[in-house]
Amino acid sequence: MLSRSDVKSKISRYPQFTDATISLHYAPRMPKAMVRETQEVVAVARKFNDEVVRPYYLSLDRKTHEDPDFMPLELVKKANEWGFYTMWVPKIFGGQGYNMPSLSYFCEEIASVCLGVANVLCVHYLGVSGLMMAGNTAVVKRVMSDVVQGEKTGEPCLIALAITEPTAGTDVEEVDLEDQGKITCSAKKVKGGYVVNGTKIFISMGRLSKWTVLYGYTNLKKASETTVVMLVKQGMKGFTYGTHENKMGQRICPADVLEFEDCFVPDELVALDPEKTRRFTRQKVRDINMRHIDYIVSITRPAVGSFGTGAARGAFEAALKFANEHELDGKPMINAEWVQCRLAEMYSNMRLGRLAYTEANLANQHRGVYNLLQMKPMYYYLKSLPKAYFDTVISPLLDKPIGTWLLSKWYLDWQKPDDQHLCTGLGSMAKFNCTDMGIRNCQMALEIMGQEGMRHEGGVEKILRDAKLLQIYEGTNQLNRLNVFKSLIAPACPKAKVFEE
Amino acid sequence: MEAVLTALNKDLKPFEDLITSFSKGQLKPHVEERDRYPFGDLDTSVNEEAFNKIYELGFLGTMLPEKFGGIGQGISTLCMMLGHVAEVDASYSLIIFTSSMSQQIILEAGAERIAEKIFLGAKTAKDYLVAYPSFCNPGQLVTIPKASPAGKGYTLSGKLDYLVLGNFSTWAVIPARVADTPGYSYFLVDLSDKGVRKGEPIFSLGLHACPIVDATFDNASAQLIGEEGAGERYFDAASKVMHVATASISSGIMKGSLKEAVDYAKEREQGGRAIVNWSEIRMLLANMAVKSRAAEMCVAETCQGIEARIRDWGVYSAATAIMVHELACEVVTDGVQVLGGNGYMKDYGQEKRYRDARQVQALLGTAPLKKLSLIREIIA
Numbered sequence: 041m042l043s044r045s046d047v048k049s050k051i052s053r054y055p056q057f058t059d060a061t062i063s064l065h066y067a068p069r070m071p072k073a074m075v076r077e078t079q080e081v082v083a084v085a086r087k088f089n090d091e092v093v094r095p096y097y098l099s100l101d102r103k104t105h106e107d108p109d110f111m112p113l114e115l116v117k118k119a120n121e122w123g124f125y126t127m128w129v130p131k132i133f134g135g136q137g138y139n140m141p142s143l144s145y146f147c148e149e150i151a152s153v154c155l156g157v158a159n160v161l162c163v164h165y166l167g168v169s170g171l172m173m174a175g176n177t178a179v180v181k182r183v184m185s186d187v188v189q190g191e192k193t194g195e196p197c198l199i200a201l202a203i204t205e206p207t208a209g210t211d212v213e214e215v216d217l218e219d220q221g222k223i224t225c226s227a228k229k230v231k232g233g234y235v236v237n238g239t240k241i242f243i244s245m246g247r248l249s250k251w252t253v254l255y256g257y258t259n260l261k262k263a264s265e266t267t268v269v270m271l272v273k274q275g276m277k278g279f280t281y282g283t284h285e286n287k288m289g290q291r292i293c294p295a296d297v298l299e300f301e302d303c304f305v306p307d308e309l310v311a312l313d314p315e316k317t318r319r320f321t322r323q324k325v326r327d328i329n330m331r332h333i334d335y336i337v338s339i340t341r342p343a344v345g346s347f348g349t350g351a352a353r354g355a356f357e358a359a360l361k362f363a364n365e366h367e368l369d370g371k372p373m374i375n376a377e378w379v380q381c382r383l384a385e386m387y388s389n390m391r392l393g394r395l396a397y398t399e400a401n402l403a404n405q406h407r408g409v410y411n412l413l414q415m416k417p418m419y420y421y422l423k424s425l426p427k428a429y430f431d432t433v434i435s436p437l438l439d440k441p442i443g444t445w446l447l448s449k450w451y452l453d454w455q456k457p458d459d460q461h462l463c464t465g466l467g468s469m470a471k472f473n474c475t476d477m478g479i480r481n482c483q484m485a486l487e488i489m490g491q492e493g494m495r496h497e498g499g500v501e502k503i504l505r506d507a508k509l510l511q512i513y514e515g516t517n518q519l520n521r522l523n524v525f526k527s528l529i530a531p532a533c534p535k536a537k538v539f540e541e
Numbered sequence: 542m543e544a545v546l547t548a549l550n551k552d553l554k555p556f557e558d559l560i561t562s563f564s565k566g567q568l569k570p571h572v573e574e575r576d577r578y579p580f581g582d583l584d585t586s587v588n589e590e591a592f593n594k595i596y597e598l599g600f601l602g603t604m605l606p607e608k609f610g611g612i613g614q615g616i617s618t619l620c621m622m623l624g625h626v627a628e629v630d631a632s633y634s635l636i637i638f639t640s641s642m643s644q645q646i647i648l649e650a651g652a653e654r655i656a657e658k659i660f661l662g663a664k665t666a667k668d669y670l671v672a673y674p675s676f677c678n679p680g681q682l683v684t685i686p687k688a689s690p691a692g693k694g695y696t697l698s699g700k701l702d703y704l705v706l707g708n709f710s711t712w713a714v715i716p717a718r719v720a721d722t723p724g725y726s727y728f729l730v731d732l733s734d735k736g737v738r739k740g741e742p743i744f745s746l747g748l749h750a751c752p753i754v755d756a757t758f759d760n761a762s763a764q765l766i767g768e769e770g771a772g773e774r775y776f777d778a779a780s781k782v783m784h785v786a787t788a789s790i791s792s793g794i795m796k797g798s799l800k801e802a803v804d805y806a807k808e809r810e811q812g813g814r815a816i817v818n819w820s821e822i823r824m825l826l827a828n829m830a831v832k833s834r835a836a837e838m839c840v841a842e843t844c845q846g847i848e849a850r851i852r853d854w855g856v857y858s859a860a861t862a863i864m865v866h867e868l869a870c871e872v873v874t875d876g877v878q879v880l881g882g883n884g885y886m887k888d889y890g891q892e893k894r895y896r897d898a899r900q901v902q903a904l905l906g907t908a909p910l911k912k913l914s915l916i917r918e919i920i921a
Binding site: 286 | 579677681744745747814820821822825874878882886888899900902908
C-alpha cells in the first residue's frame with residue numbers, strides 16, 4: 041500500500057481532497073451541542089409555521105395585491121416577540137448567540153411555507169452580516185444594542201443592507217467590475233464624517249429597518265478602492281424613502297428605494313473606509329473590500345440556497361398532497377409510477393439543495409467566517425458563560441480600538457485566500473443550484489397539478505412567483521456561476537481571467 | 542414583425558394587419574392596468590370595451606363558418622392572431638381561444654341549431670363569447686356537474702371549477718354527467734339562469750385580464766349539445782385542432798419575452814459595457830432565440846399540416862403544444878433573468894410573461910396527461 045507521505049502528496053494535489061469533500065472532514069469536528077441547538081431552531085420554526093405563518097400568509101399576500109403599499113408591521117412585531125431578530129446575534133453583542141449555520145435550516149423551514157415571511161424574518165441577518173463583516177466592534181455594539189433593546193421594548197429594530205443601485209447590480213458585488221461600472225452613490229469626506237448623495241434600490245425591508253448598512257464610494261471611478269461602509273439610521277437628515285417596489289412575488293417582504301441627499305454620516309457610524317483599513321493591514325484596500333464582500337456573500341448565499349431549498353420543498357409538498365388526494369382513471373394518483381418518479385425527483389432536488397448549503401456552511405465553519413466562534417473550546421466557552429460576564433468583561437472592550445483591530449485582523453487580514461475562495465465558491469454553488477432547483481420543482485408541481493396549481497389558495501403559484509427572485513438577488517445566478525469558476529476552478533488554471541473577456 | 546405563418550401564406554396578411562394594429566392600439570396601452578388586482582374585474586369599462594372591440598373585429602369567430610356569423614378561417618389564421626395578441630397580452634389570447642374552443646365543441650357535436658341561436662342572434666361580445674372550462678380535459682376532472690332529464694331538456698346540479706369568462710358571458714358550454722350513462726356530455730347553459738351561482742373572479746397565477754370563476758349549478762336549465770355521453774369524443778376532436786392554438790399563444794409569449802430581453806440588454810450596462818456584449822448574457826439570449834424561433838416554425842408547420850389533413854395531424858398538434866409550452870416556460874424564466882431585478886418588477890413586461898406562460902401550459906389539461914394520451918394514440 042502507499043506510504044503516509046504518498047497518500048498526503050496524492051490527496052493534496054488539485055483537486056485537493058479535503059477541499060472537495062468538506063463534510064467528510066469537518067462534520068465530525070462540529071461541537072455536538074450545535075446539532076442540538078439546530079434541532080431546537082428547527083422546532084421553533086415549525087411551531088412558528090403552525091401558529092403564525094400557515095393560517096396567515098395567503099391572506100397577507102392577497103393584502104399586498106389589494107394595497108401595493110401594504111407593510112407587514114404585525115408580522116414584524118410577531119417575529120420580534122418570538123425573538124427572531126436577536127436569535128443569531130452573537131452573545132458578545134447581547135444577542136441570543138445561536139450558531140449561524142442553524143439559520144439556514146430555520147430559513148428553509150419558514151421558506152417551505154412562505155418565502156415572503158422567510159425574508160421578513162431573515163433578511164435582517166443580511167444587514168447583520170454586512171455590519172459584522174466590516175469588523176468595527178464599536179459600531180456593531182452600538183447598532184446591536186438597539187436591536188436587543190428593540191426586542192425588550194417591543195419596538196422592532198431591524199437592519200437592512202443597501203448596496204444595489206439603479207445602474208449597478210452585478211457591478212457592486214465584484215471589485216473587478218466596480219471601477220468600470222456606473223456607480224452613483226457618493227460619499228464625500230468632510231470634517232467629522234461623510235456626506236452621502238445617491239440612490240439605492242431593491243432594498244428588502246428598507247423602510248421597516250431602523251438601521252441600514254450603506255455602501256458609498258469616495259471616488260465613483262475608483263469604487264473598488266474607496267468603498268465606505270456606513271450605518272444610517274431612519275430619520276437622519278437627508279435620508280428618505282422613494283417609491284415602494286412593485287414586485288411579482290415575495291410581496292410580503294417590501295423592497296424600497298432609498299434616497300440620500302447631502303446626508304451627513306458622522307465618523308462614529310463609519311464601519312469601514314480606506315483610512316480604517318490601513319490601520320490594521322498592509323494589504324491593498326481593494327483586496328480587503330473584496331474580502332469584505334466575499335465574507336458577506338459567503339454567509340448570505342448559502343442562506344439564499346436554503347430559501348431555494350425551501351421553495352423546492354414547498355412545491356414538492358404541494359405536489360405530494362395533490363397526488364395523495366387525487367385519482368387517475370379511478371386509481372390513487374400516488375400509485376402511478378410516473379407520479380412516483382416525478383415526486384422522487386422533486387424530493388431529491390430538495391435534499392441535494394440541503395446538502396449543497398450544508399457543505400457551504402461547513403466550509404464557513406471550519407475554513408471561513410464562522411471558524412472563530414465555532415471552534416469547540418470557543419463555542420462551549422461562549423455558550424456556557426453567563427450574560428453578566430459579557431456585559432461586564434467583554435462589552436467594554438468592544439468600544440476600544442483593540443476590539444476593532446482584533447476583529448478586523450481576524451476576519452479581513454489573517455484569513456487565507458485559499459480558504460476564502462473555498463467558502464465563497466461553495467456559497468455561490470449552493471446559491472445557484474438550490475434556487476434553480478426551487479424553480480424546477482415549482483415547474484414540475486404546476487405541471488402535475490394543472491388548473492388547480494394555478495389558484496392562489498393552493499399556494500404553488502405563489503411559490504413560483506416568490507422563487508424567481510432567488511435566482512436574481514445576492515448576485516444573479518450568472519454572476520454566481522462566474523464566481524464558482526473564479527473561486528474554485530480558475531485557481532488551477534494559471535491563464536484564466538474572469539470578467540476580462 | 543410578420544409572423545412565420547403569414548410569411549408562408551400571404552392570404553393572412555389582411556388579418557395580420559388588423560390584429561397587430563388592434564394589439565398595439567387597444568391592448569398595449571392597458572397591459573399593466575388590466576393585470577392589476579382585483580383580477581378579472583369586469584366593472585372597468587376599459588375591459589368590456591376591449592372585449593366588444595374584439596367581437597366587432599370578428600376575432601371571436603375566426604374559425605366559425607360564415608353561415609353562423611363567423612369569418613370562416615382556418616387554424617393558421619387563428620394561430621397567427623393568437624400569437625400576435627399573446628406577444629402583447631396573452632390574457633386576450635385566452636379570451637379568443639376560449640371563444641374558439643367552445644365553438645369547436647358545438648361544431649364537432651353538429652349542433653347547428655345551437656350555433657345559429659347563439660352566434661346569429663348575438664349583438665354583443667357578452668352574447669357571442671361562450672364561456673368554457675378551457676383549462677381541463679373534462680374527462681380528467683374529479684367533480685363535474687350531474688345532468689338529469691327534465692321535460693324537453695335537462696337540469697344541471699353540482700360544481701364546475703375554473704370556468705373561463707363565467708362571470709361575463711351569457712352562455713356557457715358545460716360538461717356534465719348524465720346518471721347511468723358512461724362518460725360525460727356537453728350542455729349549453731344560460732348563465733343568467735337562477736340556478737347558476739358564480740363565484741368571485743379567481744386569483745390565479747396569470748392571464749389576469751380574462752376572468753375565471755367557479756360555478757355552482759342548482760337545477761339550472763340546460764340544453765344537450767349533440768349526443769348524450771359523447772363529450773369525450775367532441776373534446777378529443779376539438780382539442781386535436783386546438784392544441785396547436787395553445788402552442789401559438791406560448792410562441793407569442795416567447796417572442797415578446799425575447800424582444801424585451803434583447804432591447805434591455807442593448808441598453809443596460811454593467812462593468813462599463815452593454816450587457817448584450819457579455820457572452821453569458823448573449824448565450825442566454827441565444828437560447829431564448831433558438832427556442833422561440835424553432836417554436837414559431839413548429840407551430841406554423843403544424844398548422845399547415847392540419848390544414849392539409851396529413852396523416853396523424855392530431856398527434857403533431859398535441860406534440861407541438863406540449864413541446865412549445867415547455868420551451869416557453871424556460872424562455873420566460875430566462876427572459877426575467879436577463880433583466881435582473883428589473884425583470885422581477887411590474888414596471889416591465891417580463892414577470893407577467895413568466896406567469897402567463899405557466900398558465901397557458903395548463904390549457905386543455907395537465908402536461909403529463911397530455912403526454913400520456915399522445916403516446917396512447919401512437920401505440921394504438
